[in-house]
Amino acid sequence: MDSSVTHTELAATAAPSALRIPRPATPYQGDIARYWDGEARPVNLRLGDVDGLYHHHYGIGEVDRAALGDPEDSTSEKKLIAELHRLESAQAEYLLGHLGDIGRDDTLVDAGCGRGGSMVMAHQRFGCKVEGVTLSAKQADFANGRARELRFQDHVRARVCNMLATPFETGSVAGSWNNESSMYVDLQDLFAEHSRILSVGGRYVTITGCWNPRYGQPSKWVSQINAHFECNIHSRREYLRAMADNRLVPQTVIDLTPDTLPYWELRATSSLVTGIEDAFINSYRDGSFQYLLIAADRV
Ligand SMILES: C[S@@+](CC[C@H](N)C(=O)[O-])C[C@H]1O[C@@H](n2cnc3c(N)ncnc32)[C@H](O)[C@@H]1O
Ligand SMILES: CC(C)=CCC/C(C)=C/COP(=O)(O)OP(=O)(O)O
Numbered sequence: 001m002d003s004s005v006t007h008t009e010l011a012a013t014a015a016p017s018a019l020r021i022p023r024p025a026t027p028y029q030g031d032i033a034r035y036w037d038g039e040a041r042p043v044n045l046r047l048g049d050v051d052g053l054y055h056h057h058y059g060i061g062e063v064d065r066a067a068l069g070d071p072e073d074s075t076s077e078k079k080l081i082a083e084l085h086r087l088e089s090a091q092a093e094y095l096l097g098h099l100g101d102i103g104r105d106d107t108l109v110d111a112g113c114g115r116g117g118s119m120v121m122a123h124q125r126f127g128c129k130v131e132g133v134t135l136s137a138k139q140a141d142f143a144n145g146r147a148r149e150l151r152f153q154d155h156v157r158a159r160v161c162n163m164l165a166t167p168f169e170t171g172s173v174a175g176s177w178n179n180e181s182s183m184y185v186d187l188q189d190l191f192a193e194h195s196r197i198l199s200v201g202g203r204y205v206t207i208t209g210c211w212n213p214r215y216g217q218p219s220k221w222v223s224q225i226n227a228h229f230e231c232n233i234h235s236r237r238e239y240l241r242a243m244a245d246n247r248l249v250p251q252t253v254i255d256l257t258p259d260t261l262p263y264w265e266l267r268a269t270s271s272l273v274t275g276i277e278d279a280f281i282n283s284y285r286d287g288s289f290q291y292l293l294i295a296a297d298r299v
């Protein structure tokens, strides 16, 4: 990304989203739309400024200590931001790697697309069309602005739309995903809509935080995360039950909890902390909260 163009300038150039729904379906969705319309955390914008891929999800993988250099060095903050961003982009690549064989003529759907970083990565990886939906007009405008910047606008499009009621034709989608966005909706409703738009044999993937039924009930840390993001974290059991009820049969379930802890431990040392780091670290460590990838086939 041209380093002279930062997110602020870019957002100013984004044309109004041409695709808006009249209003959210529930008062809660109106609150979530306002949350994301108002979100401008440095931890998200400074990381996205590294290369123009703006994420609202967390990282996985080992920290590259060599890339961090000397903590006393004047460039250490910049290197730390780049490393956190690398881990967040690695998470998106990992999700995309579980979509299976996607061709250039296929369509993918990013359900809860944020500022569109994963959509750009999906188009770069598969050459296909990528449709994104978000409740936030600001996020849709930003994502479409980035797509124009990259001249991807013919293949990457975000719209303001409820992921539970999308305009996509039944059976028209080869792959779809929720990247840290399933905790804002009812899972039966969510998987019914993914099952509708996916072709038979299509692939659904989610990376999500979920509370661990072995712990018993949501821990206080999980409650803190819910309050911080105004979301409603589901249990691992609910995911698998709602998928099975909607013709989505898990092909892979991977516990990424050990893989995301290094990201959180590094983030907790940065100047970009938001105050939620301890809740994630403590809940991952005490086993009450898990970070999962689930890939399922539409049968
Ligand atoms: C934590 S962000 C994740 C964004 C993106 N998946 C990423 O990985 O960067 C959650 C996203 O879910 C979207 N969202 C929440 N509820 C939604 C709904 N009912 N319909 C569409 N989008 C929704 C929000 O607008 C936001 O873009
Ligand atoms: C795993 C769970 C439960 C995630 C909840 C959804 C969420 C808000 C993700 C990160 O968004 P963000 O990147 O905007 O958050 P932050 O500001 O903390 O980086």
Ligand SMILES: [Mg+2]
Binding pocket: 043, 044, 055, 056, 057, 058
């Ligand atoms: Mg973030």
